[in-house]
Amino acid sequence: MTNVVTKHMVVPVGDEQIDRVIRAHEMAHARFSPADDFPKWIARGIATEEAMTVVEEVRVNFLIKKAGFDVDLLADGSEKASGVRIAEAGDWTQAVYIAVGYSICGGGKDFLTGVKRVNPAWAKTLREIIKAVEKEFVKAFKTGTLGSTEVDPRHGLAPFGFSHTERIAEWVDRLANPPQQDEDEQQDEPNGQKEGEGEPKKDDPTKDGKGGVGATNAQPKADPKKVRPTEVGKGNNGVVPSWGKLIxxxxxxxxxxxxxxGRKRVASNMGRNPRRIGNALADPEKRVFDRYKKGNxxxxxxxxxxxxxxxxxxxxxxxxxxxxxxxxxxxxxxxxxxxxxxxxxxxxxxxxxxxxxxxxxxxxxxxxxxxxxxxxxxxxxxxxxxxxxxxxxxxxxxxxxxxxxxxxxxxxxxxxxxxxxxxxxxxxxxxxxxxxxxxxxxxxxxxxxxxxxxxxxxxxxx
Missing domain, CATH: 3.40.50 (Rossmann fold)
Incomplete structure (x- = not known):
């Protein structure tokens, strides 16, 4: 465990290969991950803290893998049970975040195995998401800035390499929490069904009841083949501009x-001037007066x-x-x-x-x-x-x-x-x-x- 801000690190001191990999992982965090600037990265609002945390784990594992460490050893044996539990709960958001966090390391396969026992459709899509995330890191590595610790000149935050984490995390957020359009708007759209927007509502969420216990046929909420990340920019190396401070x-x-x-006049059964005298015969409630309804x-x-x-x-x-x-x-x-x-x-x-x-x-x-x-x-x-x-x-x-x-x-x-x-x-x-x-x-x-x-x-x- 490494806390970059407090400069506190806890690692195993043994000579086993797994001990060396864990030490490399934590030392890479100390070198490549943001310290005091992390709250400022969160404040930019580009990606959520949870998404940036799990994607940063992937970036660190990717970098130490490039350095020759066997990241397949990074697993604690609880991944399969975690996959079963998340799938039974029907929590697509957490399933995406955890699957991404396990990518490139040994726990990913076991996690997907656990998910597959409950929901094969989720397991298939999560596997595609993991592969897509790994491809994005390969692209980012080719820019030569994935491990950069310099200050990003575009917004003054460090390290520069974390900008790749932010960009990919924004994409992971969209996979975990797809943007929802107005339901009334979707119903009015004649061609909405053609885009697959109404498909999740058609699926019966579970086979064994509302609690989500046991096998389920709930469909994934996002398709990584359609929900795509932004491209790694050639001119700015994938850096996203910031919003200026609002003054x-x-x-x-x-x-x-x-x-x-929205302020309008409506019928009422109380008042002074009976402007709607016809309602005396036509309206069962005899609302012959007017009142103003306050607008929003x-x-x-x-x-x-x-x-x-x-x-x-x-x-x-x-x-x-x-x-x-x-x-x-x-x-x-x-x-x-x-x-x-x-x-x-x-x-x-x-x-x-x-x-x-x-x-x-x-x-x-x-x-x-x-x-x-x-x-x-x-x-x-x-x-x-x-x-x-x-x-x-x-x-x-x-x-x-x-x-x-x-x-x-x-x-x-x-x-x-x-x-x-x-x-x-x-x-x-x-x-x-x-x-x-x-x-x-x-x-x-x-x-x-x-x-x-x-x-x-x-x-x-x-």
Whole structure:
């Protein structure tokens, strides 16, 4: 066991071959794995801590295997029982993480054997995932940076070789937890079944009951032949740009903007003016009065980068069409020292004049997460006006450019929180108008996101 942060290592001191392999494994962790920077890698939000932990085990084992150590000896005999237990529980997420962690070492075969006893379909897919992960490490090794301990100049974190761990871990996360699209959206999609999106629901999860005890025919939730990792970039050696730090700016909100999305008049059996007198005969509940049903409000997020070509009037038009909503525009510059997200309307008040804005993206993912946090309840709609050309920022005053992983980060937030997308002012105003009268707008996604989603997940977005 090695704790790089506290500089504490516990290893066997014997002369057996297994002892030497374990010592090599732990010493490789001390040399190649991140120490104080590990929380910063987690904070980037590209991959989960669990995925990066198991993939880092694979990277370390791959490197010591290249150094001549027999990693097949790394097994403790509990792997088969672990496979049986995970398969019986029907925990696909943990099955993927554990299978990946066992790849390249001796415990992998026994783990798959245990899974196969309960669910042969899972065992077959997990074996394909393990092989695919090993191939990715072969590709990464050819870049010459898999074992690099230098600082990554793109985001200032070390070691550089861990960027390969992060990239592969993001892919493993998608295999373990496939992005889920809105169920209503899938039902409305006429060709959804052709993409295999509804197949898992058709399968009877178990043969022996709801508890998952005994043999099961539950199908794998992801196919490694369709869910693909991002490519190892030639120019950046697979490094993923970071989102810039979100800096929220406050502006004087001097104009009143009362109202709320979804506010409407409905029939009631209490009131002063019987506006619906016909209901006295037609409605069993005699609801002849009107009352106003409070709307859910809303959050409107506007991409203010140069590619959107918004004028100040365009942004003010959207703000004025969102009475009672929280409205914000975001854009960052290369240095990212000035406020990059400006609140234009909040709590029934809005700005009278729009100040000068920055010209780039850089904080798209952080901006949509900020928008989600502004909701007072989960039913509050969010409208995001953007062309989807998201990109991050580097530490050297440069933009990171469009990257599939950063796009997927935004896509997952949009799907999880059912965000309504709009491409321009006209579309944004149309979405807001539909929400104002209680209608559900049609879903739209940027073309570049659709291409990214299809390439990485093997199915269409939307």
């Amino acid at each position: 929220v700016g406050t502006l004087p909100l001097t104009r009143k903007a009362h109202g709320g999305l 409000g809303g959050i409107v997020l506007i991409d203010g980068s140069g590619s959107m070509s918004f004028t100040n009037k365009d942004i003010l038009d959207i703000t004025e069409a969102s009475p009672g909503c929280t409205v914000a525009v975001y854009s960052a510059d290369r240095n990212n020292v000035k406020p990059n997200l400006l609140v234009l309307a909040q709590n029934g008040k809005m700005i009278d004049k729009l100040p000068e804005r920055n010209g780039g993206n850089g904080v798209d993912g952080e901006a949509i997460r900020w928008a989600v946090k502004q909701r007072k309840r989960s039913s509050t709609p969010i409208v995001w006006v953007t062309d989807g050309k998201v990109h991050g920022l580097g530490t050297g005053g440069q933009y990171g450019g469009y990257h599939d992983i950063l796009a997927m980060d935004c896509i997952k937030e949009v799907l999880k929180h059912k965000v309504f997308m709009a491409h321009n002012v006209t579309d944004g105003l149309a979405v807001l108008k539909q929400l104002s009268v209680g209608k559900k707008p049609n879903r739209w996604y940027p073309r570049c996101w659709q291409e990214t989603y299809l390439k990485l997940n093997g199915k269409r977005l939307g």
